[in-house]
Amino acid sequence: MQGDVSPSTASARNRDRASLPEVFSTVRVASPDQNWARKLFSYMGPGYLVAVGYMDPGNWATDLQGGAQYGYRLLCVILLSNFMAILLQALSARLGIATGRDLAQACREWCPRWLSFPLWTACEIAIIACDVAEVIGTAIALQLLFHIPFLIGTIISVLDALLVLFFMRRGFRFLEAFIAALLGVIALCFTLQIIAAAPPVAELLRGFIPHRDVVTHPGMLYIAIGVIGATVMPHNLYLHSAIVQTRAYGASIAERRDALRWSVTDSSVALMLALFINAAILIVAAAAFHNTAYQNVAEIEDAYRLLSPVLGFGLASTLFAIALLAAGTNSTITGTLAGQIVMEGFLHLRIAPWARRLLTRGIAIIPVIFTVAFYGDGSVNTLLIASQVVLSLQLPFAVIPLILFVSSRKIMGPFQLRKSFAVASWGVAGIILALNVKLLIDTLF
DSSP: OOOOOOHHHHTOOOGGGOSSTTTTTOBOOOOTTSOHHHHHHHHOSHHHHHHHTTSSHHHHHHHHHHHHHHTTTTHHHHHHHHHHHHHHHHHHHHHHHHHSOOHHHHHHHHSOHHHHHHHHHHHHHHHHHHHHHHHHHHHHHHHHHHOOOHHHHHHHGGGGHHHHHHHHHHOHHHHHHHHHHHHHHHHHHHHHHHHHHOOOHHHHHHTTSOOTHHHHSHHHHHHHHHHHHHHSOHHHHHHHHHHGGGBOOOSSHHHHHHHHHHHHHHHHHHHHHHHHHHHHHHHHHIIIIITSTTTTOOOHHHHHHHHHHHHTOTTHHHHHHHHHHHHHHHHHHHHHHHHHHHHHHHHOOOOOHHHHHHHHHHHHHHHHHHHHHHHOGGGHHHHHHHHHHHHHHHHHHHHHHHHHHHTOHHHHGGGOOOHHHHHHHHHHHHHHHHHHHHHHHHHHO
């Protein structure tokens, strides 16, 4: 890292410097004399936008394949990745609240110039990989629910840029409420499916205990890394560090400590919802397909077609498709914000959110259209899984700078990360790096 910044300068609440100036410090927070429920409610919202990234359509492919092929054994990976996500998102919120900068701005300001461009490139690749999953998920959901051809659904997905423009004009609180409502729809759909699937509780609980074969079995490791890539999203670290600044908290140390406490509570609670949904997808797949002739079910379309007859629950397939459409819609909205934050932070380039979204989505649909055109609709699931592995490979480029920043006394001042949490954070980074190296070795050799 380079440069220095005093804590007092870093903490200044400056709208002109914010990544999302149109919503910066626009949400009022509860006063100190109000009760904890009002305080929590005033800070609730950013965590649910972050949680969206942990249950996007990319998760569906990895969770479905993991459950169908390996039963409940990969539940331990979902649990581990969720705890990793809670820790990393807490670091992201800490950086934003303590310094008044998001992660992209921090990388541009405090990393060497020769490193800033590769970090921006890696983040853009991650956003495009995530966008590929959103395109596929939305197009599949439209096909399943309304019989819209896949390629036409892919093109329709480009128009979600208009949703972002609409919500941002209505206010950030309105956007948060819409996101939370769709998350509720997803959670309800999977709750009903779990009840219908009636998984064996003892076997399910054993799945949360780590197994050695998760690392030693190449196929299981590939899915496990995909789960981590689909769960711990690189762009979410950039997103969270910016949107926590939508709250109108003060600039004093006490006020920022209070804001950090409630923001971390918000994201932790929201990510537990993400844990439930990710686990639910795998549990439903394991209960429905693992001990049947459908163990090789990996396609979202096949899961949709088989869920109702296998579970004996007529609405199972419809609920599955509705939840998929809700997940795709949610993910496209938060992806737009993340893309805007990354571009503005790294490049100091501000363009209209709808233009940014059309650019990113336009790039993302190219590999989807190419794959479908040359290999058919049945190949998109392979592309979906691969996109999540790409995300996992990009994680170190976001995680390592984040940990370096929040561990620095010069940058964070009194908000410097405690040594115990720094050790845990580096442990998470080490796990990500080790899994990525193992994947590359297995792939190349």
